[in-house]
Amino acid sequence: MANLSIIDKLKRSKILDLLQEGKRIDDRALDEPRPLVIDTGVIPHANGSARVRLGDTEIVSGIKVQPDRPFPDMGDKGIFMCTAEILPLAHPSAETGPPQPDVIELARVVDRGIRESGMIDLSQFVLEKDKSVIGLFADCVVTDHDGNLFDACSYAAVAAIITSKIPKWEMKDDIPVLIENQESDAPITTIPISVTMGRIGEFIIVDPNIDEWGCLDARITITTNSDGNIVALQKGGSDGFTLEQLVKCSELSIAVGKKIREIVKQATEGGK
Amino acid sequence: MKKFESKKRHVLPGDFITTAPLRLQDNVVLEGKRVIATSIGLSDVSADSVRVISLTGVYMPKIDDLVIGTIQYIFGNSWFADINSCYQGMLLGQDVFGRGSYPTTSEMKERLEKGDIIYAKIANSDRQREPLISIADQSLGKIDSGELVKISPTKIPRLIGKHGSMIQTIEASTNATITVGQNGLIVVSCDETNGLLKALTAIRMVDEQAHLVNLTDKVKKMLESDGV
Amino acid sequence: MGGREANVVLLDENGIRSDGRKVNETRKVTIKAGVLKNASGSAYIEFGGNKILAGVFGPRDVHPKHMSNPDTGILRVRYHMAPFSVGERKKPAPSRREIEISKVIKEALEPAVMLEKFPRTAVDVYLEVLQADGGTRCAALDAASVALADAGIPMRDLVCACASGKAADALILDVNNEEDQAGQADMPIGYMPNLGKITLLQLDGVLTTDEFKKCIELGLEGCKQVYEIQKNALREKYFSSGDKD
Numbered sequence: 001m002a003n004l005s006i007i008d009k010l011k012r013s014k015i016l017d018l019l020q021e022g023k024r025i026d027d028r029a030l031d032e033p034r035p036l037v038i039d040t041g042v043i044p045h046a047n048g049s050a051r052v053r054l055g056d057t058e059i060v061s062g063i064k065v066q067p068d069r070p071f072p073d074m075g076d077k078g079i080f081m082c083t084a085e086i087l088p089l090a091h092p093s094a095e096t097g098p099p100q101p102d103v104i105e106l107a108r109v110v111d112r113g114i115r116e117s118g119m120i121d122l123s124q125f126v127l128e129k130d131k132s133v134i135g136l137f138a139d140c141v142v143t144d145h146d147g148n149l150f151d152a153c154s155y156a157a158v159a160a161i162i163t164s165k166i167p168k169w170e171m172k173d174d175i176p177v178l179i180e181n182q183e184s185d186a187p188i189t190t191i192p193i194s195v196t197m198g199r200i201g202e203f204i205i206v207d208p209n210i211d212e213w214g215c216l217d218a219r220i221t222i223t224t225n226s227d228g229n230i231v232a233l234q235k236g237g238s239d240g241f242t243l244e245q246l247v248k249c250s251e252l253s254i255a256v257g258k259k260i261r262e263i264v265k266q267a268t269e270g271g272k
Numbered sequence: 273m274k275k276f277e278s279k280k281r282h283v284l285p286g287d288f289i290t291t292a293p294l295r296l297q298d299n300v301v302l303e304g305k306r307v308i309a310t311s312i313g314l315s316d317v318s319a320d321s322v323r324v325i326s327l328t329g330v331y332m333p334k335i336d337d338l339v340i341g342t343i344q345y346i347f348g349n350s351w352f353a354d355i356n357s358c359y360q361g362m363l364l365g366q367d368v369f370g371r372g373s374y375p376t377t378s379e380m381k382e383r384l385e386k387g388d389i390i391y392a393k394i395a396n397s398d399r400q401r402e403p404l405i406s407i408a409d410q411s412l413g414k415i416d417s418g419e420l421v422k423i424s425p426t427k428i429p430r431l432i433g434k435h436g437s438m439i440q441t442i443e444a445s446t447n448a449t450i451t452v453g454q455n456g457l458i459v460v461s462c463d464e465t466n467g468l469l470k471a472l473t474a475i476r477m478v479d480e481q482a483h484l485v486n487l488t489d490k491v492k493k494m495l496e497s498d499g500v
Numbered sequence: 501m502g503g504r505e506a507n508v509v510l511l512d513e514n515g516i517r518s519d520g521r522k523v524n525e526t527r528k529v530t531i532k533a534g535v536l537k538n539a540s541g542s543a544y545i546e547f548g549g550n551k552i553l554a555g556v557f558g559p560r561d562v563h564p565k566h567m568s569n570p571d572t573g574i575l576r577v578r579y580h581m582a583p584f585s586v587g588e589r590k591k592p593a594p595s596r597r598e599i600e601i602s603k604v605i606k607e608a609l610e611p612a613v614m615l616e617k618f619p620r621t622a623v624d625v626y627l628e629v630l631q632a633d634g635g636t637r638c639a640a641l642d643a644a645s646v647a648l649a650d651a652g653i654p655m656r657d658l659v660c661a662c663a664s665g666k667a668a669d670a671l672i673l674d675v676n677n678e679e680d681q682a683g684q685a686d687m688p689i690g691y692m693p694n695l696g697k698i699t700l701l702q703l704d705g706v707l708t709t710d711e712f713k714k715c716i717e718l719g720l721e722g723c724k725q726v727y728e729i730q731k732n733a734l735r736e737k738y739f740s741s742g743d744k745d
Contacts, residue, residue: 008342009387010420010459043631045549046584056537060630062584085592088578089555089626091538096578098593139583139592141628143553144537282739284731285612285649286657286694301614301656303695310614310654312738327738329652330540330559332617358559358573358621399619400570 007214015215019203025211026055031252033195033207036260038155038267040163047136048164048186050267052156055209056146061138061156063164067127067176068135078125079135082111084142084153091145109234110140110153110194113223117192117231120161124187128171136161136186147210150221150234154194155264161186162268191264192231193257194223197249199241204248206256220246222253226261230254280316283309283324290317297323314483327483331357331425331455333403337394340415340453341405343387346380353390353405356422356455361392361405368407389415389459391451415451418461421472423479425456430482431475438478438488445495446471470495508678511668518678519548526662526674526722531643531733533650539626541651543733545643548676549633554643556651559621567622573615574622577606579640581629601637602627608641608661608690608700614654623653634677635663638688641700646730650737657694658730662722663687664715666707671715673722680704685711689719693727 015025022030034055043049048063068079084107088094099107114120125134138157142149168182198208198216205212208219218237225231230250235241241249283289287309289300296302299311300322309315311326333339333355341353341361349365365375368383384390391412392405407413423431432439432452443450448462448471458475462468474491481487508518515523527548536542539555562568579602583590605627615623625648627640638661645658665675667683675686685707690700698716707715 007387008389008420010389010415010418012387014419043551043584045587045631045633049584058536060582062582062630064584064589066589083583083592087553087555087580087626087628088624089536089539089542089553089557089628092557092560137583137589139589141582141630143628146537282735284658284734285655286692288694299654303656308656308694310656311652312649312734326652328541328650329654358561358618360561 007211011211012215015212016200019200019205024205026209030203031206031256033151033256033260034209036155036263038159038264040159040268047166048160050156050159050163052152052159054148054152054155054207056144057142057148057152058144059140059142059149059152059156061140061153061160063160064137064139065164065166066135067132067169070126070130070133075130076126077122078120078133080115080120080122080138081135082114082138082140082157083107084110084140084149086142086145086149090142094145105234105236106149106153107140109150109221109232110157112234113154113192113194113221113232114138114157114161117190117223117225119158119188119190119192121187121189127169127176128174131174132171132176134166134169136164136166145210147213148196148207150196151194151207154192154223155260158192159264159268162188162191162264190225190227191261192223192225193261193264194221194232195253195256195260196221197252198237199239199245204245204252206252220249222250224254224257228254228258280314280325283315284312285310287315289315289322289324292317292322294318295321297321299324299326326426328424329426331355333357333359333361333394333397334454335394335397337454338412338452339392339394339405339455340420340451340457340459341390341392341455343384343390345386346377349374349380351380351384352402353392355392355403355405356425356453356457357403359402361394362402363390363392363405363407384414389420391415391453391459415459418449418451418459419468419472421458421460421475423456423458423475425454427479427482428452428454428456430487431458431478433488438491441492442471442474442495446474450475508682510679510682511670515670517667517672519676521674523670523672524718524721526725527676529642529726529729531646531729533646533733533737539647539651541647541649541653543643543646543650545639545646547635547639547642548674549631550629550636550639551631552636552640552643553628553630554640554647555626556623556644556647556653557626558623558651558653559615559618560624562620562622568620571616571619573618573620575606575610575613575615575625576622577602577609577625577627577644579605579627579629579637581632581636585629585632601640604700604702605637605641605644605690608659609644609648611697611699612645612655612657612659612692613648614656617654623648623651632677634675634680635688637661637700638663638690641690642726642730646733649734657692658727659690659692659699660723660727660730661688661690661700662719662726663689664719664722666705666711666715671711671718673718685715687715687719689716689723691720691723693724
């Protein structure tokens, strides 16, 4: 999905003209994300799930928890993996077939944001050191694409993880055996929140929608944790940022991240 | 005496309409002796023909239709435009540079390039290839300013209205210039922000409520009020 | 979810199945049309525990060009299961099962869609299973028909689908996941009621010829029930501010 669809000139010039007046095409302020709606437990058969709508972008994330072998050099930690897929029904130019670089980048950025924050205490996922651990897989599917998949997928995975139930396994003869009805909450240490910003000319906008995305010179996704520290970031796009712009982005990621964290907390309270 | 239903009915694909031996027009098919609807819409049975007025579906290019398109790319001596159809519109370089000309790609880019919006006429449409479009007329060509809006192509007749009544009402009331494409694309230009907003709202109302009987009154009421 | 079927009672002495249903009862079905912003047509179905999303694009350009047909549009179907949709997490890449089901669903829809008016184009149907609970291909086909109609693709009829089968020696309608695993036969059926044509039919299991006939008749009853739900989903989207005649 390298080029989504060609942004027509009228829309592009409208976006640029409005920015000069400090406005955006959908009436938002430059530092304002779109309305965020989070529903949890939408896939009851999975260990956890969430559906997120960020404006018209829609993501469904499902959590599967199952026993696995640990990574060779990390026998005292469970496994965490996050994937993302843009479903072909999400946008006319979404393709089927093996994932393109932009989708791979999306998945890895979302994964890193959650992993580097230490959100899940993976040391609690060990069944038998070096032999058997619990693996938690967060798979995100994009069902409707209206820009900024980075944040939408991240919020969906985070909400799904917070509300997921971890089954209990016991080792019997070297094999993990499921113990029924002994589920517990996921061991959460912090809530990572990603905020994606784009640069058009000298203007920085938060949560670009798909029309704005087509006009961006550069973009950056910054993930912060509950302590207000930056845990991961990724710059993308064919142009760059000045140091001042990067500092501004970091400040925005903390301020906006704080508000979004509250929304995520509210949405996931009932699910626990 | 042939029996027929004179009332328009809501139909879905597969719904039975009539067994009368009428001439088949749009969106119906004959299965044995039964005329079946093939689209979501309103069945329309007259004395000699039967059709379904569709509420869905992609725009199909018809000769002489005026359409709005977005240039996608240049290939050979032609521009190819997205005309909101299942086919792209092909605009020959000769249409712009004159018969027998062979403009270079950069010459063509200077006139029209990717992302430009044009008002064009369907010049030719046959099954063998992409429909040909033309901007040779005075009133056609590149659209430089305004707001591009997309509605369902099936609602365009309602937006234009009988003899243009609906569109003229909107233009007169808002001082906007509205360029309507049969393919569901519309460009609205207006110097006053309020007029622009009202025109856009009127268009939105037609798209959402085209099937309602009192739409014209509702639109007039909105245009006359202060807000939207 | 393995190893538990042995303890499940598929049919008790009162003729009640493991999930409380009678032998000729389908699970609860709900369908909503027009749920996606970008797709030309879409539908979301919940069929028992199955949750499936359908999106349609087209008719549109075919790439690569050599795959297009100069005389008619072509239909392409992709049935896919999300990794979290099944008991044991499924890897995202398409499996052989998904590829086969995609083909079977395509061939169930082809008799219904009329693409001769759109040469050199393709109509793409994308089916995503978000949660699976036995009978996904039927539920996916039900959603696909609604999404195609929503997209304005001309159709002779909607295609409805439901599975019938056999468990505990009784013929049953709408086989759920447990019955599929531990039962004696599972037969998904796709049907165009208006033309009386069966366009999808597969069988897993053993049936006598007499059971086969009865099982199809039972399945068609289920199909017809779903047909009404499909129609109502479209009526709700298109006709519900109800006024015209």
